[in-house]
Amino acid sequence: MRGSPVQLAVIGAGLRGTGYARRALVTGRARVVAVAEPDAERRTRFAAEHGIPDENVFADWRALLDRDRLADAAIISTQDRMHVGPAVLAAERGYHLLLEKPMAPTEAEAVRITEAAERHGVLLAVCHVMRYTRYTEALKRLLDEGRIGEIMNIQHLEQVGWWHQAHSFVRGNWSKEAASAPMLLAKACHDLDWMVHIKGALPRRVSSFGNLVHFRPEKRPEGAAAHCLDCGVEADCPYSARRIYLDCLGDPAKEWWPLSAVTGDHTEQGVLTALRDGPYGRCVYDAGNDVVDSQVVDMEFGDGTTASFTMTAFAALEHRKTRIFGTHGSIEGDGVRLRVHDFLTDSRTTITTDTGTDASAAEGHGGGDEALLDAFVEAVGSGDPTPIRSTGRESLATHRVVWAAETARRTRTVTSLPPQDLPEKKTR
DSSP, X not given: OOSSOEEEEEEOOSHHHHHHHHHHHHHSSEEEEEEEOSOHHHHHHHXXXXXXXXXXXXXXXXXXXHSSOOSSEEEEOSOGGGSHHHHHHHHHTTOEEEEOSSSOSSHHHHHHHHHHHHHTTOOEEEOOGGGGSHHHHHHHHHHHTTTTOSEEEEEEEEEOOHHHIIIIIISSTTSOTTTSOOHHHHTTHHHHHHHHHHHTSOEEEEEEEEEOOSSSGGGOOTTOOSBGGGOTTGGGXXXXXXXXXXXXXXXXXXXXXXXXXXXSOOSHHHHHHHHHHSGGGBOTTSSOOOSOSEEEEEEEETTSOEEEEEEESSSOOOOOEEEEEESSEEEEEXXXXXXXXXXXXXXXXXXXXXXXXXOSGGGTTTTHHHHHHHHHHXXXXXXXXXXXXXXXXXXXXXXXXXXXXXXXXXXXXXXXXXXXXXOOOOOO
């Protein structure tokens, strides 16, 4: 890797962009030299934290990209429906790209981004952070070594978390498909991508069922008000905004996320004012949301083996749980530990990885956020793309599985995908 730090431009200085920028600052292997962010307070705070000169601070990404290239790479961390414009133009300007997931709400837009990166010869890494954790590395190594023989079936569970569902997908930015994306794409494209990565193959057929079952007006408890701060039954509601956000105070991780999405004033009065004036104080049964709160996806691979995925709001926010059944053994994983059952000896072994127990964004998704940024910086600095485990073509392929599953859910059919292998990684 070259001696000087990789230079980064951040387009979208929200929680994700800020988190990656702070990782760059901590390691010293990269530094942020430009930012585009429409929110004035957030933009000013971000620029001050990274010492960005005024001439490289922009309210609009177009103004940043209208300038001669200011950095080696751009982190695209705008809202989901705002990825394609800055990503395509940044690629045209010669920026390597770190692109927040999902790539884009539609296949056509994701293809545009992928082809722009390839056409202009820049690296494209998609933020599928689950591929980068120590837990995933350990699991993938066991499977590649043949410890359980041929994989016959995978069962995978994502516990979104009751309060996380209320925060992000009922009251928050991802509550409506028209403003963001279907829940399976916005939240669980991570999971289907990870399952394909673990299996080492793309499915041929998918089916899916899912609905918005609970967070609906007709489920509203008797006596509930439209706003948590006015509600007579709020004290008995697990989705109370007052409780969720006031309980964040004094906890640095929770003040970073989810509280910073609600307010930058981390005092009791600041929180209550934000709940009164903003969307995060709304009753979860009267928030106007429309994304699903439960969904299952079944997959069949070309070799006849199968996999199933369950996403539910109604659980604790914890690491994903996975069971993998093979011809010579099985593995049960909880995001931290792997329990291996060897059929030949009928013995069981537990492998504990150094992945942290907190699966939330507040702690960097079990180390995945940090490892992803480090891998991207290494690839950009060295010119060798191999550290990137989630390339544009790979991510486009797994996004297509998500879109196929959504088609199956909406049409109540089984959707077939064309036979294809995973894209080969290229080296320079």
